[in-house]
Amino acid sequence: MGKKKVNNILMFLGFAGPAVFAFAFVIGWAFVNGVFMSFTDWNGISESYNMVGISNYIKAIHDINFWQSLGRTTQYVIGVVIIVNIVAFFFAYLLTRGYKGQGIFRTGFFVPNLIGGVVLGIVWKFIFSEALVQLGKISIFSTFANNWLSDPDTAMLAMIIVAVWQQAGYLMIIYMAGIIAVPETVCEAASLDGATGLYAIRKIILPLVMPSITICTFLSVKAAFMVYDVNLTLTAGGPFKSTIMASMHVYNKAFKYNDFGIGQAEAIILFLIVAVISVAQVTITKNKEVEA
Amino acid sequence: MKNTKKWSFYIFITACFLVFLIPFYIVIVNVFKDNKAIVNNALALPKSLDFSALADAFEKMNYARTFMNSLLITLVSVSLTIVVAAMCAYLFARKNWKINKIIFMVMVVSMIIPFQTIMIPLVKNFSSLGIMNNRATMIFFYIGANVPMAVFMFHGFMKSIPYELEEAAKIDGCTQVGIFVRIILPLLKPIASTIFILNFLGTWNDFLAPFIILTDNSKKTLPLMTYMFTGQYFTDYALVLAGLILTMLPILIVYIFMQKNIIEGVAQGAVKG
Incomplete structure (x- = not known):
C-alpha cells in the first residue's frame, strides 16, 4: 500500500x-x-428462533386489526394534512400582510410546537374530559357536554384537532418563508392587472409557494402516519379500541403481545406504505412548482 | 375601507390567537387550585395562589433528577452529533471518493425510515449487548439517529464555501485537520445553530425511544416521567397539571429568550432539509 x-x-x-x-x-x-x-418467529425473550419465510407477512396481511388501524390512520392523516395545511397557510398569509404586531402572533402560534406530544395529549385529555364538559352546561356549547373522548367519532375528531393545533405553527413558519420569498414586483403587477384577494392567492401566490407546499405536505403526512405519543396520552387507543393507530398497533403487537416477528413485518409494511405515499406526493407536488 | 380591513384582521387573528393559547391558560389557572375548585369551575381564575400541588409534583416526579437526565442526554447527544457530523460532512464535501458518495446516499435515503420500523430490532440489538436502560446508550442512539440529517445539512452548506480559502491555507502549510479546525469550523456557525435547535427540540421532546430503552425511574427523561406520573395520578387533576407545567417550563423559558433564533432555525431547517 x-x-x-x-x-x-x-x-x-x-x-x-x-x-x-x-x-x-x-x-x-x-x-x-x-x-x-420479520422472517423469523422470535418471541422477544428466548435465545433461539426459527426462520419462517414469509409467514409473518402472510399473517400480517390476514391481521384484520392491523388493516383496521391502517384505515383509521388513513382517515386521520387525510383530516390532519388537509386541515393543518389550510390553517397554517392561512395564518402565514395573514401574518405576512405587513400589519403591526404580527411577530407576537407568530410567536404565539408556534408555542404548541415546542412541547412534546405526551404533554399536549395530557393537557387536551384534561380539557376534553373536564374543562369542556363543564363548559357544555352552557347551552351554546352543549356539543361539549359529553366527554368527546368517550365516543369513537368525536375521539377521532379530538385527535385531529390536537394534531392541527400542535403542528399549525410549525408549518406556518415554513409557509411564511415561502410567501416572503415571492417577489413583490410579481404581486404588484398582478394587482395592477386586477388580481386581488382570493383570486391573487389562487393564481399567483399558491403556484409560487408550491415548494413550501411540497415540504409541508411531506412533513405533515409523515408526522400523521407515525403518530404515537398524542395517541397514547390523549385516547390510549380508546374508547373501545376505536382510535388505535398503526404505530400503536405495531407497538402493542411487539411489546404487549410478544409477537415480534409479525409486529416487525407490519412495521416494514407500514414503512413501505409511507415511503411510497411520500415519494408519490413529492413527485406530484414538485411537478406543479413554477418559477417566478 | 382600509381601516375596516385592518380591524377585521386584528379581531380575527386575536380570536385565533386566544383559541390557540386557551389550553395553556386552562393549565396555568388550575394548577393553583385544589381539586374541588377545579371540578367546580375549571375556567375561572384561582381565588388564591396555592403552590402545594407544584411542590408535590416536583417531589413525586423526582423533578431535579429527571430534568438533569433530560438535559444531559439532550445536550451531550446534540453537541456530539454536531461535531461528528461536521467532520463527516467535510470529508464528503471535499473528497469525491466512491465510498463517500455511497455512504452519503445511504444516509440521505435512511432519513425516511420512521422510528417505528427500527424500534423492535433496536431493543433486540441493545439487549444482546446488555446496554439497555442506560443513559449513555440513549446518547449514542440519538447521535446515530440524528447524524444523517446533520451531515446532509452541513454537506449542503460546505458546498457553498469556496475552495480557494482552503488552498491558500494549504500553501501556507496548514494540514487538513488544521484547515478544518481553523477555517471551516468558524464558518459553520449559522448552520450549526440551526441543526442544534432542530435536534434539541426533537430530542428534548422525544418519547418513544426512551420509553423502550430506559426502565429505571432514576434514569427517565421528562416526557417519560410525565407519562408515568400522570398515568398514576390522573384523577388528581391539580397534581397532574402541576406536573405538566413543570415539564413545559424549561422549554418555554428558553423560548422566551431565544424565540427569534428558534423560529429562524426551524424555517432554515425546513428549507435545507
Whole structure:
C-alpha cells in the first residue's frame, strides 16, 4: 500500500469514522436486523428462533386489526394534512400582510410546537374530559357536554384537532418563508392587472409557494402516519379500541403481545406504505412548482 | 375601507390567537387550585395562589433528577452529533471518493425510515449487548439517529464555501485537520445553530425511544416521567397539571429568550432539509 492510500484511509477513519460508526450501529444494524427478524418467529425473550419465510407477512396481511388501524390512520392523516395545511397557510398569509404586531402572533402560534406530544395529549385529555364538559352546561356549547373522548367519532375528531393545533405553527413558519420569498414586483403587477384577494392567492401566490407546499405536505403526512405519543396520552387507543393507530398497533403487537416477528413485518409494511405515499406526493407536488 | 380591513384582521387573528393559547391558560389557572375548585369551575381564575400541588409534583416526579437526565442526554447527544457530523460532512464535501458518495446516499435515503420500523430490532440489538436502560446508550442512539440529517445539512452548506480559502491555507502549510479546525469550523456557525435547535427540540421532546430503552425511574427523561406520573395520578387533576407545567417550563423559558433564533432555525431547517 502506498503512503497516500494509508493516509486516505486514516483520513476517512478520522473524519467520517465516528459519524458513520454511530449511524451504522444504531440505524443500519437495526434496519437490517429488522428485515431479518420479520422472517423469523422470535418471541422477544428466548435465545433461539426459527426462520419462517414469509409467514409473518402472510399473517400480517390476514391481521384484520392491523388493516383496521391502517384505515383509521388513513382517515386521520387525510383530516390532519388537509386541515393543518389550510390553517397554517392561512395564518402565514395573514401574518405576512405587513400589519403591526404580527411577530407576537407568530410567536404565539408556534408555542404548541415546542412541547412534546405526551404533554399536549395530557393537557387536551384534561380539557376534553373536564374543562369542556363543564363548559357544555352552557347551552351554546352543549356539543361539549359529553366527554368527546368517550365516543369513537368525536375521539377521532379530538385527535385531529390536537394534531392541527400542535403542528399549525410549525408549518406556518415554513409557509411564511415561502410567501416572503415571492417577489413583490410579481404581486404588484398582478394587482395592477386586477388580481386581488382570493383570486391573487389562487393564481399567483399558491403556484409560487408550491415548494413550501411540497415540504409541508411531506412533513405533515409523515408526522400523521407515525403518530404515537398524542395517541397514547390523549385516547390510549380508546374508547373501545376505536382510535388505535398503526404505530400503536405495531407497538402493542411487539411489546404487549410478544409477537415480534409479525409486529416487525407490519412495521416494514407500514414503512413501505409511507415511503411510497411520500415519494408519490413529492413527485406530484414538485411537478406543479413554477418559477417566478 | 382600509381601516375596516385592518380591524377585521386584528379581531380575527386575536380570536385565533386566544383559541390557540386557551389550553395553556386552562393549565396555568388550575394548577393553583385544589381539586374541588377545579371540578367546580375549571375556567375561572384561582381565588388564591396555592403552590402545594407544584411542590408535590416536583417531589413525586423526582423533578431535579429527571430534568438533569433530560438535559444531559439532550445536550451531550446534540453537541456530539454536531461535531461528528461536521467532520463527516467535510470529508464528503471535499473528497469525491466512491465510498463517500455511497455512504452519503445511504444516509440521505435512511432519513425516511420512521422510528417505528427500527424500534423492535433496536431493543433486540441493545439487549444482546446488555446496554439497555442506560443513559449513555440513549446518547449514542440519538447521535446515530440524528447524524444523517446533520451531515446532509452541513454537506449542503460546505458546498457553498469556496475552495480557494482552503488552498491558500494549504500553501501556507496548514494540514487538513488544521484547515478544518481553523477555517471551516468558524464558518459553520449559522448552520450549526440551526441543526442544534432542530435536534434539541426533537430530542428534548422525544418519547418513544426512551420509553423502550430506559426502565429505571432514576434514569427517565421528562416526557417519560410525565407519562408515568400522570398515568398514576390522573384523577388528581391539580397534581397532574402541576406536573405538566413543570415539564413545559424549561422549554418555554428558553423560548422566551431565544424565540427569534428558534423560529429562524426551524424555517432554515425546513428549507435545507
